[in-house]
Amino acid sequence: MIERQTIETDILIIGGGTAGCMAAVEVKEKFPQYKVTILEKAHIDRSGCLAGGMNAINAYLNKGETPESFVRYVRSDSCGLIREDLVKSMSELFEYCVKKVEKWGLPILSDENGDYVPRGRWNIKINGESLKPILAKAARSAGAKVYNWITVTNLLTEGERVTGAVGFSLRNGKLYVVNAKAVLIATGGAAGLYRPNNAGDASHKTWYSPYNTGAGYAMGIRAGAEMTSYEMRYVALRTKDAIAPTGTIALGAGAPQVNAKGERFMVSRYADIGGDGAPTPYRAHGPIQEIKAGRGPVYLDTRGISAEKVTDLKKAYLDMYPSQVLYWLANDIDPGAEPVEVQTTEPYIVGGHCQSGYWVDVDRRTTLKGLYAAGDVAGGAPFKFVSGCWAEGVLAARAMGSDIERMEEKVLVSEERIAAEERRAFGPFENHAKMKHGIKSSELESRLQKIMEQYAGGASTYYEMNEEMLAIARKKLADLPQEVSGLVAEDLHQLMKAHEVIDRIDVAQVLVEHMAYRKETRWPTYHTRTDYPERDDVNWLKFVNSVRDPQSGKIVLMTRPYEQLVPGDRYKP
Amino acid sequence: MPVWIDPDKCNGCHSSRQPPCLRMCPGDLIVKDHSVNKAYLKYPEDCWDCLPCIKVCPEEAIEFHLSYQFGSREATLAPHIHKDRDFITWDAVDVRGKKETFTIRTKVMKIALDEQVEDSEQGLDFSI
Ligand SMILES: Cc1cc2nc3c(=O)[nH]c(=O)nc-3n(C[C@H](O)[C@H](O)[C@H](O)COP(=O)(O)OP(=O)(O)OC[C@H]3O[C@@H](n4cnc5c(N)ncnc54)[C@H](O)[C@@H]3O)c2cc1C
Ligand code: SF4
Ligand code: SF4
Numbered sequence: 218m219i220e221r222q223t224i225e226t227d228i229l230i231i232g233g234g235t236a237g238c239m240a241a242v243e244v245k246e247k248f249p250q251y252k253v254t255i256l257e258k259a260h261i262d263r264s265g266c267l268a269g270g271m272n273a274i275n276a277y278l279n280k281g282e283t284p285e286s287f288v289r290y291v292r293s294d295s296c297g298l299i300r301e302d303l304v305k306s307m308s309e310l311f312e313y314c315v316k317k318v319e320k321w322g323l324p325i326l327s328d329e330n331g332d333y334v335p336r337g338r339w340n341i342k343i344n345g346e347s348l349k350p351i352l353a354k355a356a357r358s359a360g361a362k363v364y365n366w367i368t369v370t371n372l373l374t375e376g377e378r379v380t381g382a383v384g385f386s387l388r389n390g391k392l393y394v395v396n397a398k399a400v401l402i403a404t405g406g407a408a409g410l411y412r413p414n415n416a417g418d419a420s421h422k423t424w425y426s427p428y429n430t431g432a433g434y435a436m437g438i439r440a441g442a443e444m445t446s447y448e449m450r451y452v453a454l455r456t457k458d459a460i461a462p463t464g465t466i467a468l469g470a471g472a473p474q475v476n477a478k479g480e481r482f483m484v485s486r487y488a489d490i491g492g493d494g495a496p497t498p499y500r501a502h503g504p505i506q507e508i509k510a511g512r513g514p515v516y517l518d519t520r521g522i523s524a525e526k527v528t529d530l531k532k533a534y535l536d537m538y539p540s541q542v543l544y545w546l547a548n549d550i551d552p553g554a555e556p557v558e559v560q561t562t563e564p565y566i567v568g569g570h571c572q573s574g575y576w577v578d579v580d581r582r583t584t585l586k587g588l589y590a591a592g593d594v595a596g597g598a599p600f601k602f603v604s605g606c607w608a609e610g611v612l613a614a615r616a617m618g619s620d621i622e623r624m625e626e627k628v629l630v631s632e633e634r635i636a637a638e639e640r641r642a643f644g645p646f647e648n649h650a651k652m653k654h655g656i657k658s659s660e661l662e663s664r665l666q667k668i669m670e671q672y673a674g675g676a677s678t679y680y681e682m683n684e685e686m687l688a689i690a691r692k693k694l695a696d697l698p699q700e701v702s703g704l705v706a707e708d709l710h711q712l713m714k715a716h717e718v719i720d721r722i723d724v725a726q727v728l729v730e731h732m733a734y735r736k737e738t739r740w741p742t743y744h745t746r747t748d749y750p751e752r753d754d755v756n757w758l759k760f761v762n763s764v765r766d767p768q769s770g771k772i773v774l775m776t777r778p779y780e781q782l783v784p785g786d787r788y789k790p
Numbered sequence: 791m792p793v794w795i796d797p798d799k800c801n802g803c804h805s806s807r808q809p810p811c812l813r814m815c816p817g818d819l820i821v822k823d824h825s826v827n828k829a830y831l832k833y834p835e836d837c838w839d840c841l842p843c844i845k846v847c848p849e850e851a852i853e854f855h856l857s858y859q860f861g862s863r864e865a866t867l868a869p870h871i872h873k874d875r876d877f878i879t880w881d882a883v884d885v886r887g888k889k890e891t892f893t894i895r896t897k898v899m900k901i902a903l904d905e906q907v908e909d910s911e912q913g914l915d916f917s918i
Contacts (some may be wrong), residue, residue, distance in 0.1 A: 268839035322897035350899035540839040546865035
């Protein structure tokens with residue numbers, strides 16, 4: 218018998234990360250009468266993307282920039298197609314959010330005039346080693362109730378309305394049932410859909426948090442929420458092996474990309490779209506083409522930067538990604554004397570860098586009543602980074618607060634629905650007791666990653682795909698949902714791991730349908746269709762969206778129109 | 791093994807049921823073996839190298855080494871939080887034994903030795 222704990226709240230936040238913590242504070246400040254509950258899979262002090270720290274806020278309107286100039290930049294960086302309403306609305310709140318977090322204690326570098334020190338056009342420098350504990354403390358002090366170690370497994374729905382969520386505790390094994398008037402999903406993006414860059418004891422040496430496994434996407438998919446742009450995957454250019462962000466080097470030290478022959482290939486081959494400043498997908502696509510053509514490895518040319526710059530670089534990594542510094546120490550590398558080798562990552566689904574995620578309105582309402590989305594899990598608005606995730610948390614908080622003011626009664630779901638979710642959530646646990654040859658989550662993970670890697674545009678095929686490959690991926694993935702019924706978990710940690718794979722299977726199926734549906738190549742490498750190698754504005758200047766029918770399980774694809782709000786050439790920043 | 795808890799230095803945070811290293815790991819990878827009163831990294835293959843575990847250990851009992859596949863295990867990187875909690879100093883030792891230090895501003899938040907203390911401060915019932 219599984220013990221149950223039922224929690225009544227006004228607002229439930231799933232995922233106490235960057236967006237979730239900020240949303241909690243905003244609700245408590247603007248609507249103090251409402252009870253806010255956070256369910257977090259780990260401990261909010263050090264969970265999610267920010268666990269290791271941050272060294273910059275990558276989306277900020279530095280002096281002279283406006284929401285319009287930001288929209289123009291993000292639009293061209295995303296190859297002419299974004300939700301301009303979403304990008305504009307988040308940029309209007311960057312300053313509001315950053316000032317708040319500075320007040321809570323985050324050290325931000327300022328110059329003698331009190332202006333923040335830019336690091337590139339849209340970035341400011343911070344000492345963000347403790348950014349996550351700072352946010353967590355703010356959320357707690359504001360009065361949000363935090364439940365750590367709860368892996369949320371599903372939303373509760375009644376008709377078209379989301380009424381709460383269910384999860385289990387990693388610590389006491391209880392089933393947590395939360396009834397709420399409004400639910401914010403803020404669980405971040407998805408790593409681990411494809412084979413990671415490294416193996417063995419470094420298989421989780423990924424760039425994106427390996428513990429963000431697409432739970433929020435999967436819950437929405439299962440509940441029938443409309444999703445957008447999964448085909449715009451994120452393939453990141455990162456340092457070789459350590460997989461650390463390269464913006465720190467490119468922006469911080471002004472280092473350009475060069476190939477094995479020392480050629481600045483972005484300048485020689487991609488001059489027409491901006492050279493070293495080409496849209497982000499091209500800055501991953503360019504180096505891959507060099508390697509494919511036998512001109513690899515590819516480097517960021519840091520040679521000749523001053524000793525002081527090298528120290529700054531190391532300090533910047535210590536604030537965000539310390540293992541990069543250890544890598545240099547262990548391999549006797551001085552980035553001032555030799556260039557830094559780079560590589561591209563496994564494809565991630567991250568709505569904060571690209572735009573895969575929930576289809577939301579400008580107030581971050583999803584298509585399901587009572588459900589809101591913010592941060593990497595929300596779609597349509599790339600270039601979010603930490604500040605955009607905060608801004609979306611604020612927008613969602615304000616919408617939730619004012620929406621529930623008009624709501625009379627909480628809707629409660631039936632006991633059968635909760636019991637069904639209890640069986641689903643604890644299934645792998647029960648299997649362990651009765652199955653001799655059960656499937657371990659690591660085995661199912663390998664099977665999923667093998668399919669995605671080989672047939673759905675993984676790194677080993679240079680991220681390329683065509684109709685036929687995707688058809689094989691679709692067919693092979695179709696077998697996996699049945700396999701889930703044979704998953705075993707011997708303890709609560711393994712049960713969490715089982716759900717991480719279950720969620721990724723649901724996400725992968727939707728991803729493959731999206732990649733098959735968009736018959737053009739708008740974002741090379743993110744989505745390289747060898748059978749449709751060109752961008753096609755006549756037919757595809759629109760969003761690819763999907764809904765999985767909760768009854769039949771069928772994934773239905775559709776398109777939504779693009780709306781240009783900020784005038785100008787869509788391909789010029 | 792990227793992160794290694796030195797059993798000679800770890801004191802299990804005394805009677806803590808859930809010591810800070812265990813609570814701050816975003817992947818839930820560290821376990822305390824109550825029979826010997828020491829913590830260990832149970833799932834090294836799942837480690838992200840993000841280091842909250844190291845930063846919060848009051849005994850500085852946790853070491854950080856590179857996964858051997860990436861290079862020498864001899865180099866080390868160790869953060870030390872200053873008493874005022876406004877600075878962090880990193881001791882970096884390279885493969886040849888050369889030491890360098892980096893001191894950086896920060897704002898470290900206090901953390902209790904055990905989860906129950908934290909939960910009771912919040913008035914949460916979190917009986918384990
Ligand atoms: C290594 C790295 C470095 C970066 N550096 C920078 C930088 O310097 N500057 C910058 O601006 N941006 C940076 N970014 C991007 C930025 O950090 C992210 O876009 C942003 O933090 C995402 O916020 P989020 O709230 O969507 O997700 P997160 O902050 O990751 O929060 C998601 C939360 O949901 C929880 N969760 C997940 N699944 C469940 C579940 N099933 N049940 C309950 N809870 C769950 C997670 O534990 C986590 O706490 C970086 C990202 C990474 C990965
Ligand atoms: S925090 Fe340090 S001393 Fe305490 S249990 Fe963990 S490793 Fe041991
Ligand atoms: S480095 Fe990060 S993932 Fe690894 S054990 Fe420490 S806290 Fe956990």
